[in-house]
Amino acid sequence: MNVKIVFSDIDGTFLTNDHHVTDKTEYAVYQLLNQNIPFVLVSARMPEAIYPITERLGIRIPIICYSGGLVLNESEDGLYSRTIDREVAARLIGVIDKRWSEVTVNYYSGRRWFVRDVGNRRVKHEEEITGATAHKGDFNELLEIGMLPNKILTMSEPADCEQMERELGKMFPELNVVRSSNMLLEIMDKSVSKATGIRVMLNHFDFAPEEAIGFGDNYNDISMFECVGRGIAMDNAPDPVKDVVQDVTDSNDDSGIYSYLVKTGIINAHTFDA
Numbered sequence: 001m002n003v004k005i006v007f008s009d010i011d012g013t014f015l016t017n018d019h020h021v022t023d024k025t026e027y028a029v030y031q032l033l034n035q036n037i038p039f040v041l042v043s044a045r046m047p048e049a050i051y052p053i054t055e056r057l058g059i060r061i062p063i064i065c066y067s068g069g070l071v072l073n074e075s076e077d078g079l080y081s082r083t084i085d086r087e088v089a090a091r092l093i094g095v096i097d098k099r100w101s102e103v104t105v106n107y108y109s110g111r112r113w114f115v116r117d118v119g120n121r122r123v124k125h126e127e128e129i130t131g132a133t134a135h136k137g138d139f140n141e142l143l144e145i146g147m148l149p150n151k152i153l154t155m156s157e158p159a160d161c162e163q164m165e166r167e168l169g170k171m172f173p174e175l176n177v178v179r180s181s182n183m184l185l186e187i188m189d190k191s192v193s194k195a196t197g198i199r200v201m202l203n204h205f206d207f208a209p210e211e212a213i214g215f216g217d218n219y220n221d222i223s224m225f226e227c228v229g230r231g232i233a234m235d236n237a238p239d240p241v242k243d244v245v246q247d248v249t250d251s252n253d254d255s256g257i258y259s260y261l262v263k264t265g266i267i268n269a270h271t272f273d274a
Helices: 010-014 023-034 051-057 086-099 121-130 139-144 158-171 194-205 219-225 256-263
Strands: 005-008 039-042 063-065 070-072 078-081 104-109 112-115 151-155 175-179 184-189 212-216 230-233
Touching: 005 010, 005 194, 010 039, 010 212, 010 256, 023 039, 023 256, 039 194, 063 194, 070 194, 078 194, 086 104, 086 139, 086 151, 086 158, 104 121, 104 139, 121 151, 158 175, 158 184, 175 219, 194 212, 194 219, 212 219, 212 256, 219 230
Parallel strands: 005 039, 005 212, 039 063, 212 230
Antiparallel strands: 063 070, 070 078, 104 112, 104 151, 151 184, 175 184
């Protein structure tokens, strides 16, 4: 396979479970870039939760945010943006508030993250993980001034998350409602998926899908796997995710991206200090 571009999910794939990049994974990225093979991070995260990672690595690369709802090139210029319709967003937030009052709702618009309570324990935990900063905001006021959301994210207990995915998916056919973990529910416009962002990026570079590979570990990565030449699931992925890919590599903690790229000869192996 002639690989010209590599896509990777972030959490559970590019990052370890303690939210770090292993030396082997870091080496793999540098080797790709040295070969002029673009490496693109694809995530449900916002830009400000991705750039701290790339800055630590000292690289400037394209990114796909909000699971495809916002696409930026390596110079941080926008290539694509899709928001949720104002009336639909208002109705969605109303239903969540009424049916699942214990859920924490997060409102992402462009490069801003808004919450009702910046002191909320779930919000603080997300800030610690991502390095992004939440801002206090009134969702109805944001909608009124036209600052529409690229994504609504809910944080909840696993049982609520599963129920919300099922019920909101039925209630809002115009939205894409998918879990990115057992506690996080990502909600975007129906047209948005990781495949959306990947198609934008492939068009940007003028590459064909069969020239691309993608790494991921969760259900919201399935659309990515379906629009690249080869999908690779991490060993820590759920079995239903592994069932739809061509290959399974080592886990995120075991530098699965590096392992696969070395095994397939895309990059050379390297000896690391013990």
